Amino acid sequence: DGGITQSPKYLFRKEGQNVTLSCEQNLNHDAMYWYRQDPGQGLRLIYYSQIVNDFQKGDIAEGYSVSREKKESFPLTVTSAQKNPTAFYLCASSIQDGETQYFGPGTRLLVL
Amino acid sequence: RKEVEQDPGPFNVPEGATVAFNCTYSNSASQSFFWYRQDCRKEPKLLMSVYSSGNEDGRFTAQLNRASQYISLLIRDSKLSDSATYLCVVNTPGTYKYIFGTGTRLKVLA
Numbered sequence: 665d666g667g668i669t670q671s672p673k674y675l676f677r678k679e680g681q682n683v684t685l686s687c688e689q690n691l692n693h694d695a696m697y698w699y700r701q702d703p704g705q706g707l708r709l710i711y712y713s714q715i716v717n718d719f720q721k722g723d724i725a726e727g728y729s730v731s732r733e734k735k736e737s738f739p740l741t742v743t744s745a746q747k748n749p750t751a752f753y754l755c756a757s758s759i760q761d762g763e764t765q766y767f768g769p770g771t772r773l774l775v776l
Numbered sequence: 777r778k779e780v781e782q783d784p785g786p787f788n789v790p791e792g793a794t795v796a797f798n799c800t801y802s803n804s805a806s807q808s809f810f811w812y813r814q815d816c817r818k819e820p821k822l823l824m825s826v827y828s829s830g831n832e833d834g835r836f837t838a839q840l841n842r843a844s845q846y847i848s849l850l851i852r853d854s855k856l857s858d859s860a861t862y863l864c865v866v867n868t869p870g871t872y873k874y875i876f877g878t879g880t881r882l883k884v885l886a
Contacts, residue, residue, distance in 0.1 A: 695872060699876075706878040722873070761872045762807060764825060765874060767820050767821070769819050770818070772817075
């Protein structure tokens with residue numbers, strides 16, 4: 665079954681802690697994306713990657729970091745510098761720019 | 777002005793009704809347009825891409841008006857299961873940026 669998986673479904677972060685959200689796809693897509701969704705707001709782009717070993721900042725990259733060492737994987741680290749990390753984080757992929765994006769089930773991050 | 781704007785609703789309609797949503801976009805260079813459906817606390821799922829000539833998928837019809845820079849979604853014969861938030865998404869080629877509207881909430885009532 666092709667698709668995108670994200671883990672964990674829920675994640676709790678303590679003050680000052682870095683946490684990493686996993687995103688894996690087996691759709692053979694080149695492009696991958698991380699979004700953040702807050703209640704009542706649209707999705708906002710954190711980072712995107714056009715191809716392996718390349719990634720670009722989105723609109724709200726401060727306090728986040730990513731890597732793209734494999735085509736299938738695009739993990740997102742929420743660092744302690746991100747002061748308001750509580751949100752629903754969504755990973756997506758597409759064959760290329762402009763094509764349909766497919767989303768993973770998301771990770772809800774809560775701060776303790 | 778927001779890059780993509782949608783009426784947040786909610787649109788409360790009875791079962792069997794026809795309902796239409798519009799979405800306006802500001803960048804005239806945009807080339808790819810999509811409607812996604814998002815259920816509460818779930819990920820967005822593609823409903824349909826929007827083509828220049830318009831397209832239909834069962835009870836759903838999408839239209840693009842480039843001159844006025846809006847896309848529309850028409851739902852005929854509404855079902856209870858159509859209750860969700862509908863997201864309008866716009867992409868400009870070469871940017872890798874998909875701009876999402878805040879969504880229009882639809883409630884279909886029995």
